[in-house]
Amino acid sequence: MSAPDRLRRLAAHERRWMRSLALWAVRRRDGVGEGDTAFGYARAQAPTSYGLVFVFAVETVGVSFLLAPYPAAHLVMLVLDLYTVLLVLGLHAAAVTRPHVVGPGGVRVRYRASLDLWVPAALIASARVETRFPDANRVEEGVLEVAVAAQTSVTLELARPVTAVGLWGRRRRVRSVRLHADEPRAAVAAVRELLAERR
Structure with a gap:
């Protein structure tokens, strides 16, 4: 698979988990229509997901203190850490909203x-x-x-x-x-x- 194809697939994956965050916030599910029966699978992975979010959030705060004297590095790491927290939450949201x-x-x-x-x-x-x-x-x-x-x-x-x-x-x-x-x-x-x- 070519690099552009990989980037397109990665971008589509990103859109799906970001949309899942929005659906999760309003307690809706994707692709469950009239007459359908949904079966979730996220319960078993929830403790791991929330545990990772907690660890990454603590890391974000810790790194912010360490890099406070270096504004450019601090900004880069803050963006990366916040994206990581959002990604973990988004993947869990996708599991919840896409049964x-x-x-x-x-x-x-x-x-x-x-x-x-x-x-x-x-x-x-x-x-x-x-x-x-x-x-x-x-x-x-x-x-x-x-x-x-x-x-x-x-x-x-x-x-x-x-x-x-x-x-x-x-x-x-x-x-x-x-x-x-x-x-x-x-x-x-x-x-x-x-x-x-x-x-």
Whole structure:
């Protein structure tokens, strides 16, 4: 992928998490329509996100005191530190405002501002509750793992593969989607109900 393409994708990602901050502030969600059922996945990562925000905020104050005698360096570090705090909050906001969605036509699997995969109901063979702790260093062929806090809790098996597109545009054909949901049993029940209605 060329450098301009990477910059475009990065800019789009930035817009999505910034928009998520605005949606979070007004308690709204992205892409949840009439007749859709949303399933969150942010609960498991919330303590880590808030912990990072606290650490970066403390660092911002500390660095401000250290660099007070050097105005130019102080300004640069202040901007970088504030951006980092905003980024961490924005990524958490994206997880809150961009949930997984089960709708009349299928399942929308999402992760923060970096993944949005549509799986048509006609391609879903089965859904089950399954707690897994995937190895981040090992990529299974044909399997998309959307882990939160290093775990997945729902597995969708597909009748035919779908194409998942990553943040940097990398495309993968997958026949299994493993994702995390705060309420996995309710999520699986909603998918099975969707499949039953189609049959």
